[in-house]
Amino acid sequence: xxxxxxxxxxxxxxxxxxxxxxxxxxxxxxxxxxxxxxSGKWKLPIIVALSGGPRRFGELQRxxxxxxxxxxxxxxxxxxxxxxxxxxVYATMPVTVEYELTEYSQSLxxxxxxxxxxxxQHRARILGKDSVKA
Amino acid sequence: xxxxxxxxxxxxxxxxxxxxxxxxxxxxxxxxxxxxxxSGKWKLPIIVALSGGPRRFGELQRxxxxxxxxxxxxxxxxxxxxxxxxxxVYATMPVTVEYELTEYSQSLxxxxxxxxxxxxQHRARILGKDSVKA
DNA sequence: GTAAGCAGTATCCCAAAGGATACCACTATA
DNA sequence: TATAGTGGTATCCTTTGGGATACTGCTTAC
Numbered sequence: 001x002x003x004x005x006x007x008x009x010x011x012x013x014x015x016x017x018x019x020x021x022x023x024x025x026x027x028x029x030x031x032x033x034x035x036x037x038x039s040g041k042w043k044l045p046i047i048v049a050l051s052g053g054p055r056r057f058g059e060l061q062r063x064x065x066x067x068x069x070x071x072x073x074x075x076x077x078x079x080x081x082x083x084x085x086x087x088x089v090y091a092t093m094p095v096t097v098e099y100e101l102t103e104y105s106q107s108l109x110x111x112x113x114x115x116x117x118x119x120x121q122h123r124a125r126i127l128g129k130d131s132v133k134a
Numbered sequence: 135x136x137x138x139x140x141x142x143x144x145x146x147x148x149x150x151x152x153x154x155x156x157x158x159x160x161x162x163x164x165x166x167x168x169x170x171x172x173s174g175k176w177k178l179p180i181i182v183a184l185s186g187g188p189r190r191f192g193e194l195q196r197x198x199x200x201x202x203x204x205x206x207x208x209x210x211x212x213x214x215x216x217x218x219x220x221x222x223v224y225a226t227m228p229v230t231v232e233y234e235l236t237e238y239s240q241s242l243x244x245x246x247x248x249x250x251x252x253x254x255q256h257r258a259r260i261l262g263k264d265s266v267k268a
Numbered sequence: 269g270t271a272a273g274c275a276g277t278a279t280c281c282c283a284a285a286g287g288a289t290a291c292c293a294c295t296a297t298a
Numbered sequence: 299t300a301t302a303g304t305g306g307t308a309t310c311c312t313t314t315g316g317g318a319t320a321c322t323g324c325t326t327a328c
Contacts, residue, residue: 015256028178028179028182030249030253030254031246031253032253034249034250034252035178040285042286044169045162045166048161056305058304068287069305070288071285071286071287073306074286094295094296094304094305095305097306110248110252111248111252114244114245114247114248114249115165115245115248117244118168118242118245119163119164119165119168120160120164121241122149122167122241123164126149174316175316191276192275202316204276205315205316207275227324227325227326228273228323228325229275229324230275231275
């Protein structure tokens with residue numbers, strides 16, 4: 001279930017392993033940890049889709065275009081493990097399931113902001129160079 | 135050479151493709167772009183190793199412990215493409231090659247800081263829960 | 269003469285990530 | 299009675315990331 005390799009201590013959602021203990025600075029390790037929980041093709045898109053409020057599984061699958069049920073299911077489990085999302089089951093017929101971002105997921109905001117700002121200026125920079133080239 | 139898929143426009147270092155145009159917000163796309171240039175196992179460790187000043191290939195391979203020549207070579211090329219590093223060849227015998235971070239690479243600092251800060255508190259949080267569990 | 273260091277490249281291989289498709293049990297609707 | 303929608307799982311397959319190993323051509327040191 002957990003993605004923690006042998007060397008790591010057991011933990012809630014998992015931390016990336018040191019690829020070689022204490023050789024990179026611990027700050028580098030922290031960066032790797034953060035990058036790790038956001039890695040993969042779908043985590044951010046799902047978080048964005050959930051940022052508008054609780055969503056059901058099928059809704060999410062429609063919102064995050066291109067994702068398969070398998071990947072959505074898998075990524076939601078990881079988001080749950082990392083305590084970024086919670087899963088609520090309602091005893092309707094048929095059962096409905098809602099996913100919602102946790103308060104802790106808000107702690108990612110500064111990262112997401114930094115990534116977004118940089119991404120925007122980087123894209124502008126690249127497109128600018130393209131037009132010069134053309 | 136470039137990692138740009140068919141759908142994307144030609145660009146300096148490459149941007150991640152929209153997996154489906156204009157359905158996710160552009161801010162989500164920007165986040166993906168940023169995540170993309172930092173992805174992989176070695177980019178950050180290499181950037182960290184270079185942050186102390188220019189380094190030769192062999193030096194880097196020793197500094198970034200565990201990396202193979204193949205991966206180092208590949209990652210350095212990508213860092214060059216994204217204009218995070220420059221490669222300088224000196225006509226010594228045998229030739230020496232130096233890699234150095236560019237000014238543009240400094241633009242990543244706010245991202246790296248955000249990732250580091252979050253990573254540190256996340257690790258503390260997880261280890262805290264572990265000790266409660268134990 | 270041979271080993272080691274310079275900066276890589278080439279080839280092969282394995283494991284992880286991710287996509288396609290089929291399927292589960294159940295119900296309301298057409 | 300068939301179809302679509304509820305929330306997924308199981309299986310198979312391809313693609314990608316990355317590691318291991320060998321090798322290049324040149325030079326200095328042993």
